[in-house]
Amino acid sequence: MGNPARGAGRLAQDTGAQVLLTTFNEALAEGLARKLPLLAGEDVRARITVRALGSLISDLHAERFGETGIASEDEIRSLLRDGAATSDVSFTDDFLHDEWSLVVDAWDIRDLDTYRDLPRLGRKVRMPAARRDAAWMIFDGVRAQLGARGMKTNAQLAHDLSETGAFPFTHAVIDEAQDISVPELRLLGKSLGDTPNGLFFAGDIGQRIFRAPFPWAAAGVEIRGRSRSLKVNYRTSHQIRRYSDDLLPETLVEPDGTEENRLGITSVFDGETPEIHSFDTREDELEAVNAWLGKLEQTGVPNNEVVCLVRMSKLSVEIGPRLPVRVMPMHEAKGAEYRAVAVLALDQDIVPLEDRLMSANDEARLDEIMNTERHLLYVAASRARDHLWISGVIPVSEFLTDILQ
Incomplete structure (x- = not known):
């Protein structure tokens, strides 16, 4: 199937x-x-x-159970900050949010003993017992506040x-x-x-961009020995698939040992070689991609079958009026496909996104952010069926450098 x-x-x-x-x-x-x-x-x-x-x-x-109010991410962050303000131990906002969403809320941890003894599912760094106890007081307070307000998280549903x-x-x-x-x-x-x-x-493990990896067996679903990788690509040309695959390592491994070897995958049709460019300015980049779009239209690829993808919504607003095709953030293209795709603004401080890198609390979290940013670019590039354009302004993203070599 x-x-x-x-x-x-x-x-x-x-x-x-x-x-x-x-x-x-x-x-x-x-x-x-x-x-x-x-x-x-x-x-x-x-x-x-x-x-x-x-x-x-x-x-x-x-x-x-009847209608239930759902706590937004902003409301959860606010409750976590309130709890942290009364704690004798210092925690960053991002650490508390990650610990809540990836561990406590995700795995339905309801008491201190369970939290204290919990293997670091979804987190890779050990936490001293005293610090863990202090964190639990904050999380327990969040649970109490949600209960008092008659609210739940999506995870709790x-x-x-x-x-x-x-x-x-x-x-x-x-x-x-x-x-x-x-x-x-x-x-x-x-x-x-x-x-x-x-x-x-x-x-496709390579397209994981919204969830941190976790061991499926611990969640009650054992897939080892019951899964297989499909090696024939019917959606993208051989040339686009090869360039997209260069963005990922040859083998991807999830924490439960599930492994996907990306060697040996083949496409069923050929196409144009992707265009990969770097520019001195954004003006130069937009002028060049507009020329590329004009050539596509002349060869029978209408603008409504082309999309331009960028890392952030802010960029899509800025660039949108300058191009004759739809411009949207990369993550919104998940699951879609187009005859032609232009992936723009792959600058050094944009992909991977600098703000995300600065939010990393430890080396493991930094690695995970780098991986998801790389996977996001892979998703963007692999939305193209026949034509692919990839570019950025110098200094370009290290991910773009990988395929320029």
Whole structure:
């Protein structure tokens, strides 16, 4: 079942099946839904629910427990800062947020003993016992404040459902599974992990940009010995795939030992060699890419089949009026594909994003940020089917240097 939509259709052939076909956001879920009529008849489609996993969990929680207020990231950060202000131990805002989101909230830690003895799931640096105790006082205070306000986090919605068994599906097919969160995976594992053919995951470790890696086995889903890598690329030309792959190491390994060897992958068609450039100024870069876009249009590639990708929303606003094609942040292109893609502004302080690097609390966190930034550029470049342009202003990103060599 290499194609998630086709896999869902196959599972739904069983008249007793209720199949969930899901992914991490609404736009991608809509794309999967559009493919279903091409792959399954109306009677089979009636047994398939296509939803983004986060919104589905929210709706199922509301059905079971009633409407619940969801705490935003800003509200969580504010509560963490309030707790830190009363602590005798100094913590940075980013450390507390990461520790809360990657450990305490993600793994549903509810007491000090569990937190004190917890292996560093999602975090790689040991914390002295006294410092951990002080951190727990802050996190426990956040939990109490949320409870007093009748609010929960999105992670807590999934944890609540995990305890009830209120998951009305016999099978789940998960697309873009590399970006699944710990609470979402735990819910799926508890609900369908013991069901024959209950869970099917499709993903690409190289495209993991929204979630920190974590051991799937610890979340109750064991995939070692039950997974395989697909080696034929039907979406991008041989030339674009080769340049995109140069952005990643030959082998990617997740913490649970899942390994993806990226050697031996082949594309089924050839195309134009990607254009890779560096410029002295942004003006020079935009002038050159406009000329490239004009040539594409003359050869039959209309502007509505081309996109320009940049690292930040701010850049898309600045550059957008200067180009005749849609300009958007790289992460918004996840799961999409275009005949031609221009990836611009790969400057040294933009990719990897300097502000993210400065927020790193330790070497392990810095490594993770560098990895996700590299994966984000890989996602951007691999959105192109036939034509790819990559450029930046000198001094250019070290990632661009990798493929200029």
